[in-house]
C-alpha cells in the first residue's frame with residue numbers, strides 16, 4: 139500500500155466510480171472493491187491509512203470488517219458510509235472505533251473533508267493516545283467512567299453531533315469541553331450556551347443573533363452563539379428547554395449549516411461542531427411533545443451518558459481527595475485527606491447534585507475549618523441533615539416533601555419572601571442544581587435564574 143492510498147469498499151458500481159473520481163481529484167489513490175471478501179484480500183498486502191467502508195455489503199456486515207481493522211490495524215482510519223435512516227448503525231460504528239461516518243446520499247464536500255481530517259497529524263496522535271486514562275477536567279478511574287473517556291476519544295476526531303445526557307452536575311459540560319479539546323477544531327472557540335438560563339423570548343437572538351431594529355430592544359447588530367462558534371464547537375446545554383418554534387429553526391440550521399440572524403435578509407454558512415446536553419430523559423421529552431422527534435434524531439447521532447456519581451464506586455473518594463488538596467492550597471489550609479468515617483459517608487450518600495454538590499461540600503469544609511483531615515464534625519450541618527449518613531437505595535432521590543420549615547416561621551412574611559426561602563432551600567436540597575430545583579418546583583430553569591439574578595446571586599446565561 140502507498141502512503142495516500144484509500145481502500146474504497148462499496149458494492150454499487152456507480153457510487154464506486156463517483157467516490158474514486160472525487161478522491162482522485164483531491165490527490166488520493168483510491169483502490170475500489172465491492173465486497174468484504176475482496177476487501178480482506180486487498181488488506182492481506184497491508185492496511186492503507188484510510189478505508190472508506192459501506193456497511194451494507196453483499197457478503198456481510200461492514201461492521202465486522204471495521205472491528206477487524208480496529209483490532210489489527212489501529213492506525214487505519216475507517217470512515218463508514220451508511221444509508222440515511224440507519225443512524226443506529228453509524229452510532230454502533232463510532233462505538234467500535236470508526237473515525238467518522240457519512241450518511242447517503244453523500245455530499246462530496248463532506249467526503250473530502252472527512253478524508254482530509256483522517257489524514258491530519260492530530261488524529262494520528264489521538265489514535266495513539268491510551269484510552270483508559272482520565273482526560274480534560276475529569277477525575278475518576280471507575281470502569282463506567284473509563285467507558286466515557288473512551289467514547290469521548292473515539293468521537294472527538296469526527297464532526298458528529300454528540301448528545302450528552304446525565305443528571306445535573308454529573309460533568310456534561312466538562313465532557314463537551316474534553317471533546318472540543320481533542321477535536322480538529324480545538325484551535326477554534328468553544329461556545330457554551332445554557333438554553334435553560336435564558337428566557338425563551340431572548341433565546342433565538344442568543345443562538346442566531348440579530349440585526350439592529352429586528353425588534354424594539356435590538357439597538358445594534360449582535361452575533362449569536364452559533365456564529366461565535368464558527369470554526370469551533372457550539373455546546374447547547376439544557377437543549378430540551380428550547381421552545382418548539384426555536385427547535386424548528388434550530389433543525390433548519392443543522393440541516394443547512396446556515397445562520398440567519400433575526401431580521402437579516404440572508405444567512406451565512408458556518409462550520410461548527412454541535413454538542414448538546416440535557417439532564418432530562420430526551421425520549422420522555424419527545425413522547426411528551428416537548429422535544430421534536432426530528433430534532434432529537436438529528437442531534438442524537440452519538441449518545442454519551444454521564445453516570446451519576448453514586449454509580450461510580452470509589453470515584454467519589456478519588457475526586458474528593460484530589461479536589462480537597464486543590465481547594466486547601468487555594469485557601470492556605472492544611473487539608474490533605476478524608477478520615478474513614480467521611481469516606482464511608484461519601485460512598486453511601488446518593489449525591490443528587492453529583493460532582494457539583496461534592497465540590498460545594500468540600501469547598502464549605504475548607505473555607506470554614508482547617509485540617510489536615512476532614513472529619514464528620516467538619517462537614518456542613520445541612521449535608522448531614524439532608525442525608526449525609528443515609529442511603530437512598532441508589533435512586534438518587536433525597537426524601538421529598540419534607541417540610542422546609544415550621545409553617546409558623548412564615549407568619550408575617552410576604553409571599554415574595556416565602557417564595558425566596560422555598561426556592562433557595564430547594565436549590566440547596568438539590569445539591570446546588572438550578573435545573574433540578576426547577577423541575578421539583580415545576581417552573582422553567584430560566585424563571586429561577588432570573589430570580590437569582592434579581593436577588594444578586596450569580597446566574598449563568600452563558601456558563
Ligand SMILES: Nc1ncnc2c1ncn2[C@@H]1O[C@H](COP(=O)(O)OP(=O)(O)OP(=O)(O)O)[C@@H](O)[C@H]1O
Nearest residue numbers: 275276277278306307308309310311312417493494
Ligand atoms: N469527574 C469529575 N472530576 C472532577 N470534577 C468534575 C467531574 N465531573 C464534574 N466535575 C466538576 O463538577 C462541576 C459540574 O460539572 P458540569 O458543569 O460539567 O456538570 P453538568 O452535568 O454540565 O451540570 P448541569 O446539568 O447542571 O449544567 C464542574 O465544576 C466540573 O468541573
